Amino acid sequence: MALYATLVCQKIIMPLFLIIVTAIGMSLASLQSHASREHIRIVGSSTVYPFTTTVAERFGRISQFRTPVVEITGSGSGLLLFCSGLGIRTIDMTSASRPIKASEVELCQGNGVDDILALNIGHDGIVVAHHIQQPALSLSRNVFYLALAKRVPNPDGSASVVDNPYQYWRDIHPALPQVAIEVLGPPPTSGTRDAWVELVMEGGCQQFDFIRQLQSTDPARYQALCHTMREDGAFIEAGENDNVIVQQLLANPHALGIFGFGFLQQNRDKVRSVAIDGVLPTFNTIADGSYPITRSLFLYVKRAHIGVIPGIEAFLEAYLSDAAMGQGGYLAERGLVPMLDEARANEIKRIRQPNKASAL
Amino acid sequence: MTDSSLSTRQKVERSLARRRATETRFHALGFMAVLFGLLSVVVLFGDILLKGSSTFRQTVIVTDIHLDAQFLGLTPRSKEAHIRRADFEGLIRQQLHAAMPTMTEDEARELHRLISIGAAWQLSDWVVENPQHLNQTIRFELLADHLVDQWFKHDRRKGISQRLSDVQLSWLHEWADSGQMYTRFNRLFFTHGDSQEPELAGVRGAMMGTFLTLMVTLVLSFPIGIATAIYLEQFAPARQWINLVEININNLAAVPSITFGLLGLAIFINLFGVTRSTPLIGGLVLTLMALPTIIISARAAIKSVPLSIQEAAYGLGASKVQVVFHHVLPLALPGMLTGTILAMAQALGATAPLLLIGMVAFVVDVPNAISDPSTVLPVQIFLWADSPERAFIERTSGAILVLLGFLISMNTLAVLLRQRIERRR
Structure with missing residues (x-):
C-alpha cells in the first residue's frame, strides 16, 4: 500500500526533526563563538552607495583585506544604526549626505560611541535637466520656488499668500517659454528631496521679505510656506529611482526632472542640464560652491573599531587617495565631485590622528 | 398557453439553441481569458528575453601581451599575493601604447578607458595560475569596458554612440573590422559576485x-x-x-x-x-x-x-x-x-x-x-x-x-x- 510514502515519513521526516533541532542548536552556538569579523561593515546613504561600493570593490581586490560589505539604509537610518553601540556585531562606519545632527551625537554618546571620526568625502550636486533636443534653459531658485511651492506670494505684490496660480512658465516671468510647468522629482523619503527643499525652495522663498521675517516671528508658518511642494500635478513624485526620471524625461520632452549629478554624467547624451542662477553644474562649479544646489557627503567612523576590525584605516586612505579622487580618479568618473586637493590632504591626515575633540 | 400545447420534447428542443449558445459563449469567454493570460506572459517574457539575452554575450578585445617580468617586478617564483599587487593595469596600458607610438597623452588616456579594470585583474589571475609564462608574449582577451560593450552589441549597427569620442570610435571601428574585437559567452555573469563595473558584475x-x-x-x-x-x-x-x-x-x-x-x-x-x-x-x-x-x-x-x-x-x-x-x-x-x-x-x-x-x-x-x-x-x-x-x-x-x-x-x-x-x- 502506501509503503513508499510511509517509509518517507518514518525514515526521513522523523530524523529530520532531530537534525533540525541539532542544527538550530549548533548555529546558535556558532553565533556565540563568532568572536571576530574579517570584513568592514558600512551602511548609509544611497547617494554615497555607488562611491563606497566602488572603493570597497577595488580595496578588496588589491589589498590583503576582505571586501567590505556595503548596505543601503539611507542617511538617517544609517546614523541610527551607527549610534546603536560598539562591538563586532555593530557596523563600523556609515555614510551620510548631510552632517550628523546634535540629537544623533547624543544618542551615540549614550550608547558608548563617543569617539567618532567624521570625514568629508566630497560633494554632490542636484541637477535639473530636460530632453536634450529642447533649447537650453536658465532658471533662478526664485522661479523654482514660484513654480513648485504649494502656496506662493500674491502676484499683485501684496504681503499675502495665495494657492499657486502658475500653470505655464511664462506666467512667472515673460521671458520664460509658454510651456506647462511639469517637474519630476524625488519623494519626501529621499535625501535628494530634503536637499532640494532646503537649498532651492527655501533659497527662493527667502527672497520675499515678509516670508523671511516669518522665520523669527512664526517659524512653523515659515516652514509650511517654504517647504511644502504643490500637489496639483505640476510637481510629480517620480520615486527613488533616478533612472525612471531620466526615462520619463525622454518620453515627455517638456518636463523637467530633478536628480543627482552622477545620473547626469551617465546620461549627458540624452538630457541637458538647466543652469541654476546662471550656473551650469560641472565638477568645478560644484566643487567651489558656485553652483547653488550642492551638498557635502560624509563618512562617520567608529575610532574604537580601528585596530579591532582589520583594514579600516587602509580603506579610508584608499577612499581619499589620488587614484580615487585625484584628477581623473575613478570616483570622479562616477560623478562624485572631489574636494579641493588641500582639503582632501587634510582629511587624510586626520585618519591616523587620534583626536577626540576635533572628531565631532 | 402556447407552451402547454407543446410536448416536453418540443420544449427541450426549442430551448436547446439558447442553451447551446450560452455554452458556446462561456466556452469562448474562458478561452479568451486563457489566451489573454498567455499573451501577457509571452509579452512580458519576450520583453525580458529581448532585453536580457545580450547580457550573456560579453565583448572582448584580443591582443598580444608581453608579460614583462621586469616591468611587473616579478619572478616565476613570486608569491600569489605579490603577483596580485603587481601593476598589470600599467602593463596593459604600456602595451597598448606601444602598438600606437604616435599617440598623445590625452589619446592614451582615452584608449585606456576602452579597457575594463577587470582586464588587469583577469590577467593577474591568469599569471597566478601560469607563472611559467612570464617574459613570454601571450594572446589575451582583454575585457572591454561597459560603454564599449554596449556600443558593440547595440549601437554599432544603428550608427550612434553614447559617450564615446570620435577618436575612440575610430579605434573601435578598426578593431571591429579587423576581427580583434568580438563577443564571447559571458562566463563572468555566472561566476562573479556583484560589482560596480557592469562588465564584472555577476549573479x-x-x-x-x-x-x-x-x-x-x-x-x-x-x-x-x-x-x-x-x-x-x-x-x-x-x-x-x-x-x-x-x-x-x-x-x-x-x-x-x-x-x-x-x-x-x-x-x-x-x-x-x-x-x-x-x-x-x-x-x-x-x-x-x-x-x-x-x-x-x-x-x-x-x-x-x-x-x-x-x-x-x-x-x-x-x-x-x-x-x-x-x-x-x-x-x-x-x-x-x-x-x-x-x-x-x-x-x-x-x-x-x-x-x-x-x-x-x-x-x-x-x-x-x-x-x-x-x-x-x-x-x-x-x-x-x-x-x-x-x-x-x-x-x-x-x-x-x-x-x-x-x-x-x-x-x-x-x-x-x-x-x-x-x-x-
Whole structure:
C-alpha cells in the first residue's frame, strides 16, 4: 500500500526533526563563538552607495583585506544604526549626505560611541535637466520656488499668500517659454528631496521679505510656506529611482526632472542640464560652491573599531587617495565631485590622528 | 398557453439553441481569458528575453601581451599575493601604447578607458595560475569596458554612440573590422559576485545567497509547519485558545511581508544578536513568512484524507501516532508539498522583509556558509535597476531570467517529487 510514502515519513521526516533541532542548536552556538569579523561593515546613504561600493570593490581586490560589505539604509537610518553601540556585531562606519545632527551625537554618546571620526568625502550636486533636443534653459531658485511651492506670494505684490496660480512658465516671468510647468522629482523619503527643499525652495522663498521675517516671528508658518511642494500635478513624485526620471524625461520632452549629478554624467547624451542662477553644474562649479544646489557627503567612523576590525584605516586612505579622487580618479568618473586637493590632504591626515575633540 | 400545447420534447428542443449558445459563449469567454493570460506572459517574457539575452554575450578585445617580468617586478617564483599587487593595469596600458607610438597623452588616456579594470585583474589571475609564462608574449582577451560593450552589441549597427569620442570610435571601428574585437559567452555573469563595473558584475553571489537562504527557510519551515498542521488537525483539543491560534495563523498569511522584516529586526537581530545580512537571518525571517502558507495548505491536505482509512486503521488497533504517520501523512504529503513549494516561491521573490535585516547590500565575495554576508536575487535585481550605468539595465533583465530559471527548476523538482510519491502508492 502506501509503503513508499510511509517509509518517507518514518525514515526521513522523523530524523529530520532531530537534525533540525541539532542544527538550530549548533548555529546558535556558532553565533556565540563568532568572536571576530574579517570584513568592514558600512551602511548609509544611497547617494554615497555607488562611491563606497566602488572603493570597497577595488580595496578588496588589491589589498590583503576582505571586501567590505556595503548596505543601503539611507542617511538617517544609517546614523541610527551607527549610534546603536560598539562591538563586532555593530557596523563600523556609515555614510551620510548631510552632517550628523546634535540629537544623533547624543544618542551615540549614550550608547558608548563617543569617539567618532567624521570625514568629508566630497560633494554632490542636484541637477535639473530636460530632453536634450529642447533649447537650453536658465532658471533662478526664485522661479523654482514660484513654480513648485504649494502656496506662493500674491502676484499683485501684496504681503499675502495665495494657492499657486502658475500653470505655464511664462506666467512667472515673460521671458520664460509658454510651456506647462511639469517637474519630476524625488519623494519626501529621499535625501535628494530634503536637499532640494532646503537649498532651492527655501533659497527662493527667502527672497520675499515678509516670508523671511516669518522665520523669527512664526517659524512653523515659515516652514509650511517654504517647504511644502504643490500637489496639483505640476510637481510629480517620480520615486527613488533616478533612472525612471531620466526615462520619463525622454518620453515627455517638456518636463523637467530633478536628480543627482552622477545620473547626469551617465546620461549627458540624452538630457541637458538647466543652469541654476546662471550656473551650469560641472565638477568645478560644484566643487567651489558656485553652483547653488550642492551638498557635502560624509563618512562617520567608529575610532574604537580601528585596530579591532582589520583594514579600516587602509580603506579610508584608499577612499581619499589620488587614484580615487585625484584628477581623473575613478570616483570622479562616477560623478562624485572631489574636494579641493588641500582639503582632501587634510582629511587624510586626520585618519591616523587620534583626536577626540576635533572628531565631532 | 402556447407552451402547454407543446410536448416536453418540443420544449427541450426549442430551448436547446439558447442553451447551446450560452455554452458556446462561456466556452469562448474562458478561452479568451486563457489566451489573454498567455499573451501577457509571452509579452512580458519576450520583453525580458529581448532585453536580457545580450547580457550573456560579453565583448572582448584580443591582443598580444608581453608579460614583462621586469616591468611587473616579478619572478616565476613570486608569491600569489605579490603577483596580485603587481601593476598589470600599467602593463596593459604600456602595451597598448606601444602598438600606437604616435599617440598623445590625452589619446592614451582615452584608449585606456576602452579597457575594463577587470582586464588587469583577469590577467593577474591568469599569471597566478601560469607563472611559467612570464617574459613570454601571450594572446589575451582583454575585457572591454561597459560603454564599449554596449556600443558593440547595440549601437554599432544603428550608427550612434553614447559617450564615446570620435577618436575612440575610430579605434573601435578598426578593431571591429579587423576581427580583434568580438563577443564571447559571458562566463563572468555566472561566476562573479556583484560589482560596480557592469562588465564584472555577476549573479553567482546572489544565487548562492538565495540558495542558502531558501535552504534555511525550507529546513525550518517545512517540519515546523507540518508538525503544527498535524497537531491542530489530529491532536489538538477543541478548546477556546486553539481556536484563537487557528484564527491568528489564518490572519498571518495575509500580513504584509515587511512586517515580518520588522519582527526579524526586533527579535532575531536586536534580541538574539544574529548577524545582519546573512542567509541565516534571511532564512529565519522568510520562515516566519512561509509558515502560515505551509500550515494552511498542510491542514487542507490532512482534511482531504478519507476518514474511512483512519477508522479502518483504528479498527485494526493502530495507535493515534501510527494512524497519523502510517496513513494520514503519506496520503497528505503531495498536498503538503504543493503548499510548501508555493510558500518557497513566495519566499524566493520576497524583497521587502529583507530590506530591514541588511540583505540589501553590496557583497562582492560569493557566500559559502549561512553566516557569510550575502544578498539574494530579487535584491540584486533591485540594486541593478537603480544603477545609473545603462549596461546594468541589460543585466537587470539577465538577473530576472536567472531568477525565473531558479523558480522553474524548483517547481519542476516539486512536481517530479510529488509524482514519484503518488506513483509509488
